[in-house]
Amino acid sequence: MRAKKYIQQILENLESKHSDKPEFLQALTEFFPTLEPYIEEHPEIEDYNILELIAEPERLIQFRVPWEDDEGKWHVNLGWRIQFNSALGPYKGGIRFNPNVNENILRFLGFEQTFKNALTSLPLGGGKGGSDFNPNGKSEREVMRFTQSFMSELQKYIGPDRDVPAGDMGVGHREIGYMYGQYKRLNRPEPGVLTGKPTNQWGSFGRTEATGYGLVYFAENALWNHNERLSKKRVVVSGTGNVSTYTVEKATQLGAKVIAVSDSQGYVYHEEGVQAETLKKLSKRGRGALKYYTELYPEAEYFKDKSVWEVQMKYDIAFPCATQNEIDREMALNLAENCKIKALFEGANMPSTDAAIEVYKEKNILYGLGKAANAGGVAVSALEMAQNSQREQWSIEEVDERLQVIMKDIYTLCSETAKKYVGDQDNLQAGANIAGFARVAEAMIQQGLV
Numbered sequence: 001m002r003a004k005k006y007i008q009q010i011l012e013n014l015e016s017k018h019s020d021k022p023e024f025l026q027a028l029t030e031f032f033p034t035l036e037p038y039i040e041e042h043p044e045i046e047d048y049n050i051l052e053l054i055a056e057p058e059r060l061i062q063f064r065v066p067w068e069d070d071e072g073k074w075h076v077n078l079g080w081r082i083q084f085n086s087a088l089g090p091y092k093g094g095i096r097f098n099p100n101v102n103e104n105i106l107r108f109l110g111f112e113q114t115f116k117n118a119l120t121s122l123p124l125g126g127g128k129g130g131s132d133f134n135p136n137g138k139s140e141r142e143v144m145r146f147t148q149s150f151m152s153e154l155q156k157y158i159g160p161d162r163d164v165p166a167g168d169m170g171v172g173h174r175e176i177g178y179m180y181g182q183y184k185r186l187n188r189p190e191p192g193v194l195t196g197k198p199t200n201q202w203g204s205f206g207r208t209e210a211t212g213y214g215l216v217y218f219a220e221n222a223l224w225n226h227n228e229r230l231s232k233k234r235v236v237v238s239g240t241g242n243v244s245t246y247t248v249e250k251a252t253q254l255g256a257k258v259i260a261v262s263d264s265q266g267y268v269y270h271e272e273g274v275q276a277e278t279l280k281k282l283s284k285r286g287r288g289a290l291k292y293y294t295e296l297y298p299e300a301e302y303f304k305d306k307s308v309w310e311v312q313m314k315y316d317i318a319f320p321c322a323t324q325n326e327i328d329r330e331m332a333l334n335l336a337e338n339c340k341i342k343a344l345f346e347g348a349n350m351p352s353t354d355a356a357i358e359v360y361k362e363k364n365i366l367y368g369l370g371k372a373a374n375a376g377g378v379a380v381s382a383l384e385m386a387q388n389s390q391r392e393q394w395s396i397e398e399v400d401e402r403l404q405v406i407m408k409d410i411y412t413l414c415s416e417t418a419k420k421y422v423g424d425q426d427n428l429q430a431g432a433n434i435a436g437f438a439r440v441a442e443a444m445i446q447q448g449l450v
């Protein structure tokens, strides 16, 4: 009761303080109420007012990013780095280039990253960054000039033991390569300052695949616990980007059939099964290339301007891997009542609204929330940091083996924590939130509330 009142009071304070930041508030309202049984058992959380402290980033850096287009016209975008929490290690988290990036989006991402990173048990704090730059339709040279300008400012605030960015939406090998080059030009060669680097530049083998593969390993562990396997399951994956492509690849390798995928312009339904190789081939044709899928497979169907979560076909498992809030209550009801899915594992960050999560619970859908299920990417980033500091490069087999162990351990931690605090090993949402929070909060208290 005491804990519930404390949580409510803090949420009210934060709602009035941040009323202009809906996604950030959503991340807080998804998280704090699940901590009640832990806070009930740990009065020091309220004594030190940890909730209010943990909700605010340690530092929020905003800067301007001037860049010149191919016609010689100058533009200015905004850039940010949110250094959210360093209790467990250097700030760590991706950089997102997308026109909808703003302080609100980056606060939600940085907040979630802090607890996700804690679940990996690796020495990582939480951070996030990005820009409202839209890479769509930009030439290679424009992306290079923009990215160099972005790094010219960002480099003042990062370092291998201080803050280590990586990729996220709109930022892949190409952009990380340009960022590393610019960092090196302005400082010195320090490969550990960024992760997700190309493998010929001290990148880790397996980082590109890690979030998608890790998501599938997490799912496979959760299914094993119910005497189920991915093999022969019908699966739907949203997105066709990095996380989606490697989710499709690993799920297919484990015997599942991916019957639909999407991008921001529509979705494809292909009863014979979507292959990752096809998505890789299409990605070379630029963004929105899913519309060309039926040129390769005339028996498939393409639905323009439709969400893949509107599919009414029966299938077993959903993997949302595109973006935040892609599944609302109505779509969740469709997943439960028409598609009759048994499980949903989040590759994207916060792809489900709070109302959608309520539906998963009401309808007994096994729910693996993003903080736990998509932690494989950042975990392999931590392995990349370790390789960089040892001046080593491990084989893909070694990295993949470690990733499998990490995802199994994350699943076990979530499910055991859930059993301990809410008496339900399948409440992976409570398990992940409590386990991640406990690690960060304990370290903050040990360090004198910094």
Ligand SMILES: NC(=O)C1=CN([C@@H]2O[C@H](COP(=O)(O)OP(=O)(O)OC[C@H]3O[C@@H](n4cnc5c(N)ncnc54)[C@H](O)[C@@H]3O)[C@@H](O)[C@H]2O)C=CC1
Pocket (backbone or CB within 6 Å): 167, 168, 169, 170, 171, 211, 238, 239, 240, 241, 242, 243, 244, 262, 263, 264, 265, 288, 321, 322, 323, 324, 326, 347, 348, 349, 374, 375, 377, 378
């Ligand atoms: N790249 C990584 O290692 C990690 C990424 N994530 C999260 O996974 C999600 C996807 O990230 P990436 O695959 O890296 O990005 P990406 O840029 O490679 O791919 C994003 C995909 O989402 C689709 N998409 C974007 N907006 C959409 C919308 N409104 N509706 C439907 N589809 C939409 C795009 O068409 C694209 O296929 C994001 O939420 C990201 O934060 C989470 C953990 C690690």
Ligand SMILES: O=C(O)CCC(=O)C(=O)O
Pocket (backbone or CB within 6 Å): 092, 093, 094, 095, 113, 116, 164, 165, 166, 167, 168, 195, 349, 374, 375, 377, 378, 379, 381
């Ligand atoms: O690899 C990283 O450092 C960050 C990955 C990321 O941005 C995420 O987990 O959402």
